[in-house]
Amino acid sequence: MQRKIRLLIVEDEEAIRTGLMDVLVYHGYEVACAADGPVGLDMAMSGQFDLVLLDVMLPGMDGFEICNRIRAEDRDQPVIMLTAKSTDEDIIQGLSLGADDYVAKPFSVAQLVLRVQAVLRRSRVGAEQDATLRLGEDVEVDCRNLQGHRGGEALSFTRREVDMLQYLRLNSDRPVSRDELLAKVWGYAKNLDIETRTVDIHIAKLRRKIEPDPAKPLYLVTVRGAGYRLMVE
Ligand code: CA
Numbered sequence: 001m002q003r004k005i006r007l008l009i010v011e012d013e014e015a016i017r018t019g020l021m022d023v024l025v026y027h028g029y030e031v032a033c034a035a036d037g038p039v040g041l042d043m044a045m046s047g048q049f050d051l052v053l054l055d056v057m058l059p060g061m062d063g064f065e066i067c068n069r070i071r072a073e074d075r076d077q078p079v080i081m082l083t084a085k086s087t088d089e090d091i092i093q094g095l096s097l098g099a100d101d102y103v104a105k106p107f108s109v110a111q112l113v114l115r116v117q118a119v120l121r122r123s124r125v126g127a128e129q130d131a132t133l134r135l136g137e138d139v140e141v142d143c144r145n146l147q148g149h150r151g152g153e154a155l156s157f158t159r160r161e162v163d164m165l166q167y168l169r170l171n172s173d174r175p176v177s178r179d180e181l182l183a184k185v186w187g188y189a190k191n192l193d194i195e196t197r198t199v200d201i202h203i204a205k206l207r208r209k210i211e212p213d214p215a216k217p218l219y220l221v222t223v224r225g226a227g228y229r230l231m232v233e
Contacts, residue, residue, distance in 0.1 A: 056083045100122070138151045146162055172232045
């Protein structure tokens with residue numbers, strides 16, 4: 001059982017704060033809140049949060065200052081700025097102080113959740129989580145030791161197979177073409193005349209391992225005319 005990912009919301013507007021909290025809790029995160037700058041800074045500096053969502057205009061101390069101080073203490077602490085003023089200047093200032101990303105208000109909740117997921121994926125918590133790939137209810141792949149299981153059945157993978165799965169997972173919002181897999185996983189230049197059948201053979205081998213019925217893939221699906229897509233939650 002993995003521990004829950006902990007997020008901190010520093011936001012003085014109650015409606016936004018509680019709205020964000022509800023959504024993020026719904027998505028499985030553990031969430032704490034601060035309503036002003038100094039409290040937000042203290043909590044952020046405690047080092048117990050995997051990601052800080054930081055409003056810019058805050059009573060007591062603004063978000064840029066908080067971000068600056070967090071960075072001085074912990075270079076790797078992921079921070080997303082929530083900026084009401086979506087002028088380029090604000091955004092550039094936020095990013096130059098080391099925020100990992102920014103979201104301009106008013107933002108859609110779906111967009112914010114995607115940004116949170118993306119920043120976490122690039123962070124140390126992402127590195128920990130990425131070590132394990134889960135598909136559906138019963139497939140688990142440990143990407144570090146190339147072992148896994150489907151239900152009670154033990155599986156072993158080649159490094160190339162795991163690299164493919166990880167690349168597909170990283171791009172699971174879209175199908176990935178054979179050419180792209182050859183370029184990114186094999187490192188072949190696109191104009192080399194390498195048979196794309198190499199990719200298909202590896203896909204077939206992977207399906208025999210992870211799919212309940214390799215003829216009717218649930219996880220590693222073919223998107224006609226586009227390539228392959230990994231169906232992760
Ligand atoms: Ca504010």
